[in-house]
Amino acid sequence: MSVSFCGLELAHPIVNGSGTFDAIAAHAAFGEELLRDFPFAAYVSKTITLEPRAGNPPPRLWEASAGLINSIGLPNKGLDGYLRDDLPRLAELCSLARAGAGVPLVTNVMGASATELTRLVAACEARSEIAAIELNVSCPNVETGLDIGADPRQLEEVVRAVRPHTGKPLIVKLTPNTADVALCAQAAEDAGADSVSLINTLRALALAPPTTRGGSDRAGGRSPGRAWLGGATGGLSGPAVRVVALAQVAAVAARVQIPVVGMGGVRSGADARELLDVGARLVAVGTESFLDPAAGGRIARELEAITRV
Amino acid sequence: MSDRTSARAPFGRRLLSAIGVDELGAYRVLRVADDGPGAEPGQFAMLAAAEDWGGGEEQRPFLARAFSFARQVRGEAHFLLEDVGPGTRRLCELDAGDGLWVVGPLGRGFSAPVAGRRAILLGGGVGIAPLAILQDQLTAAATTVLLGFRDGARAEGAALLDGARVASDDGSVGHHGRVTDLLAEELARDRNAIVYACGPAAMLESVRAMCAERDVPAQLALEAGMACGFGACFGCVVARRGGGYLRVCVDGPVLDAHELERVDEHAGAPV
Numbered sequence: 164m165s166v167s168f169c170g171l172e173l174a175h176p177i178v179n180g181s182g183t184f185d186a187i188a189a190h191a192a193f194g195e196e197l198l199r200d201f202p203f204a205a206y207v208s209k210t211i212t213l214e215p216r217a218g219n220p221p222p223r224l225w226e227a228s229a230g231l232i233n234s235i236g237l238p239n240k241g242l243d244g245y246l247r248d249d250l251p252r253l254a255e256l257c258s259l260a261r262a263g264a265g266v267p268l269v270t271n272v273m274g275a276s277a278t279e280l281t282r283l284v285a286a287c288e289a290r291s292e293i294a295a296i297e298l299n300v301s302c303p304n305v306e307t308g309l310d311i312g313a314d315p316r317q318l319e320e321v322v323r324a325v326r327p328h329t330g331k332p333l334i335v336k337l338t339p340n341t342a343d344v345a346l347c348a349q350a351a352e353d354a355g356a357d358s359v360s361l362i363n364t365l366r367a368l369a370l371a372p373p374t375t376r377g378g379s380d381r382a383g384g385r386s387p388g389r390a391w392l393g394g395a396t397g398g399l400s401g402p403a404v405r406v407v408a409l410a411q412v413a414a415v416a417a418r419v420q421i422p423v424v425g426m427g428g429v430r431s432g433a434d435a436r437e438l439l440d441v442g443a444r445l446v447a448v449g450t451e452s453f454l455d456p457a458a459g460g461r462i463a464r465e466l467e468a469i470t471r472v
Numbered sequence: 473m474s475d476r477t478s479a480r481a482p483f484g485r486r487l488l489s490a491i492g493v494d495e496l497g498a499y500r501v502l503r504v505a506d507d508g509p510g511a512e513p514g515q516f517a518m519l520a521a522a523e524d525w526g527g528g529e530e531q532r533p534f535l536a537r538a539f540s541f542a543r544q545v546r547g548e549a550h551f552l553l554e555d556v557g558p559g560t561r562r563l564c565e566l567d568a569g570d571g572l573w574v575v576g577p578l579g580r581g582f583s584a585p586v587a588g589r590r591a592i593l594l595g596g597g598v599g600i601a602p603l604a605i606l607q608d609q610l611t612a613a614a615t616t617v618l619l620g621f622r623d624g625a626r627a628e629g630a631a632l633l634d635g636a637r638v639a640s641d642d643g644s645v646g647h648h649g650r651v652t653d654l655l656a657e658e659l660a661r662d663r664n665a666i667v668y669a670c671g672p673a674a675m676l677e678s679v680r681a682m683c684a685e686r687d688v689p690a691q692l693a694l695e696a697g698m699a700c701g702f703g704a705c706f707g708c709v710v711a712r713r714g715g716g717y718l719r720v721c722v723d724g725p726v727l728d729a730h731e732l733e734r735v736d737e738h739a740g741a742p743v
Contacts, residue, residue: 182706183704183705184704185703185704185706187703188702188703188704188719188722189702189703189704191703191722192480192481192578192702192703192722193480193481193482193483193702194480194483196482196483196484197483200483200484217715217716217717218706218709218717220711221696221708221709221710221711221717221736222697223706223707223708223709224697224698224699224705224707224708226532226533226534226535226697227530227534228530228531228532228534229526229531229534230534231534231535231699233699233705233707235705235706235707238706238709238717401534402534450699452700452704453535453536453699453700453704453705454485454520454535454536454573454700455484455485455573455575456483456484456485456575456700456702456704457483457484457485460484461484
């Protein structure tokens, strides 16, 4: 089931979605078994920003129908902290993964402007441990307030600005919260992206139940309409979004020539097969890893079994 | 329970088998056949029924649920349940032989008491669970157990531990009032103690404040809604004293009280 992706040779098509698997924490919890049976053919870091971020105030999670709304807020140590503390450790774990065969390390970065993203990309370019860079463009532009990735023109501008600063594969993680995701993918490709990945989470809202503190005032009366999550809105993931992801991946794969990383609600090899069948080159697993840290490996084996038939 | 190192979980979820669900007043004790690594007191596991997990109220549950190990005996792991939502309801309904997905043991458990200090185990409601396995493993002779419950049916849960002094909100059993009233008495008598506490956020916040005021060390086992249990989702955070957040699943669930500014109500799970 080996697959070629932007010049990287991967053992199988299953990777992790950014921010859904902390390899350092997982190694502390599960030890060497994690490395022996590493579930992903490439490892994607959580999102790194220029400055450290504490993340959103809790509550950060809401269980939805067959899914999960999260409002985590991209906590991370910032670029310097990442390069100093986490990157060497992640690179070590990635080199030991799959019983020493190793997996490529993809670093995901987010910035609020082309200038910020350029600094992040240039810093990643300088580090040999990083095999590829993923741009998280689900970030409001500092000036316009609009999500960079939701507007094809803005997206094209940003990707064009960062492209000359790296020779590494550049993956653009598209937001599904836009009118025409294929148009955004086209813009990324035109600006020089090597790949696009999708879908990021769908914007969603959970209201505080009336019986909780958030849903009632101090006197115990109802406060209808108050958001449950500390960050107000959040992003929906899990099986609830799978068919939306399938439609968006199909639309994007039909539009662009560059390889597509498809993701959204994948729980099984059959789910992964569907994303590949509509044109994805790789499939990322996210929320399912929360239910089973070894899910990626299981999905890769299931995929191989049904693909061989 | 020698230090803050913790038992390591097998990688990936394990399919285990329910032995049975026993009544304990308003609570249920879920017994699971578990030949995996022993849990440290204070560690937890993520549990989900292998069948019919989902399809309940609003098509939930979806995620696994976190439960402290309440006891480990002869190849069995015990978990204390209270039916408060679709996930706990489904687990309460398990029959002998039903399959369970289990990830764990996870998290950092309780530290051993400092020599010479009396251990005070203080629990509220379903939060008494990790104190049972802690009591099983404490070797120190001098241990005080204080447990608080809302009502008489819940107070039957006190049987999970030996020699407990009980408080109830409705006065039906033991002291009529808060379990922290009993803690105040104990600390007034002798503050050369270490407090191990688990229960509702408001109770833990009282314990934290009382122990800080009296300079008594306290270890708090926190509850939080979590998606994964092993540090991946960053959903279960509590505010750290001095800024930033701690992940309850990997930095805890047992935290030294001085690591927290306060125990916030929102650390509680929404289910």
